[in-house]
Amino acid sequence: MGRRRQLYEGKAKILFEGPEPGTLVQYFKDDASAGNGAKKGVITGKGVLNNRISEHLMLRLHEIGIPTHFIRRLNMREQLIREVEIIPLEVVIRNVAAGSLSKRLGIKEGTRLPHPIVEFYYKNDSLNDPMVSEEHITAFGWACAHDLEDIVSLSMRINDFLCGLFVGIGITLVDFKLEFGRLWENDNMRIVLADEISPDNCRLWDSKTSQKLDKDRFRQDMGKVEEAYQEVAMRLGILPEAT
Template sequence: MEKRQELYAGKAKSVYLTDDPDRLVLTFRDDTSAFDGKKKEALERKGMVNNRFNAFIMEKLQAAGIPTHFETLLSDTECVVKKLEMIPVECVVRNIAAGSLVKRLGVEEGQALTPPTFELFLKNDEKGDPMINESLAETFGWATPEQLAEMKALTFKVNAVLKQLFADGGMLLVDYKLEFGLFHGAIVLGDEFSPDGCRLWDAETREKLDKDRFRQGLGGVIEAYEEVGRRIGVKFS
C-alpha cells in the first residue's frame, strides 16, 4: 500500500490518502492542545504512545464485536484505517462526574453517575462543540434516528468492555467521547481511543492519568499515559 498526499491535519493527528480508495494512513503527532487550541505543546513520544494505545484498545473492541476503522499498525506513529464518511456528532458517556458536567450542573466532581449519562455534541471547533440532542441531529441532517440509535448502543457496549478493562488495571473510566462514521453504509467506530479523549483516574488515589494533566498543568502527561498502558497490557516498544 502506498501512502500519498495529506488529506487532513487535525490538532494531534494527520490523515493521508493511499492507493486504496477505501484505506487511509492515520499519523499520530506529538502535538497536544486544550481549550479549543488555546493551549498547545509538543510532548515527546506522545504520537508513538497514543498510536500504540489506540491500536490496543481498537483490537480489544473488535474482539468484543464492535466494528472499528482500525486495521493495522504501520509504524510507531502510523496505522492503517478504513476510510469512513464521518458523522459530525460526538457521543459522550460519563460514569463519574467531572469536567464540563461539573461546570454546567454544579455537581460534585467524583460523584458516581448511576446510570451513566449519554450526551451528544456537534463536532464543530469554531462553535466549541456545542451540546445537541437527537432531534437537532435529525433536523439538520447530521445523523438519522437509526444511525443515532446504533451509535448509542455501540457507545454503551464500548463502556461495558472498557470499564472492566481499566478496572482490572486499578483504574476508573470516568468519561470518554467517541466518533463514528459510515463504511459502505455501516456504522463503524472511528477516530481514536486514547487518554487524549477520555478521563482515567487511579481507583484508589483518584490521581488523574489522562489529558487533564495537560489541561491543569499537573505535568507528567506522557508518563501517565504510559502508566495507563502498562497497567492494561499495552507494549510501547
C-alpha cells in the same frame, strides 16, 4: 512507505491517502491542544503511545464484535484505517461526574453517576463544539434516528466493555469521547467506531488514589503528562517502545 498525499491535518493527527482505495493512514502527532486550541503544547512521545493504546483498545473491541475503522498498525506513529464518512458528532459517555458536566450542573467532581450518561456535541471548531440534542441531530440531518440508535447502543457496549477492562488494571473510566463514521460496502452502510481511544479523549483515574492518568494533566498544568500516558500503556500490557 513513500510520500503520500495529506488529506487532513487535525490538532493531534494527520490523515494521509492510504495504499489502497478506501483506506487511509492515520498519523499520531505529539501535539496537544486544549480548550479548542486555546492552549497548545507538545507531549513528547504521546503520538507513539496513543497509536499503541488506540490499536490495543480497537482490537479488543473488535474481538467483542464492535465494528471499527481500524485495520492494522503500520509503524510507531501510523495506523491503516478504513475511510469512513465521519458523522459530525462527538459522543461523550460519562460514568463519573467531571469536567464540563461538573462545571455546568454543579455536580461534585468524582460523584458516581446513577447510570452512564450519553451526550452529543456538534463537531464544529468555529462554534466551539456545542452540545446538541437528538432532535437537533435528526432535524439538521447530521444523522438519522436509525443511525443514532446504532451510535447509542454501540457507545453503551463500548462503555460496558472498557469500564471492565480498565477496572481490571486499577483504572476508573470516568468519561470518554467517541466518534463514528459511515462505512459503505457494496451499497450497504454500517456505522463504525472511528478516530481513536486514548488518554487524549478519556478521563482515566487510578482506582485507589484517583490520580489523573490522562490529558487533564496537560489541560490543568499538573505536570508528569508523558508519565501518565506511559503508565496507562504499561498497565494495558503494551510495552513502551523508544519514542
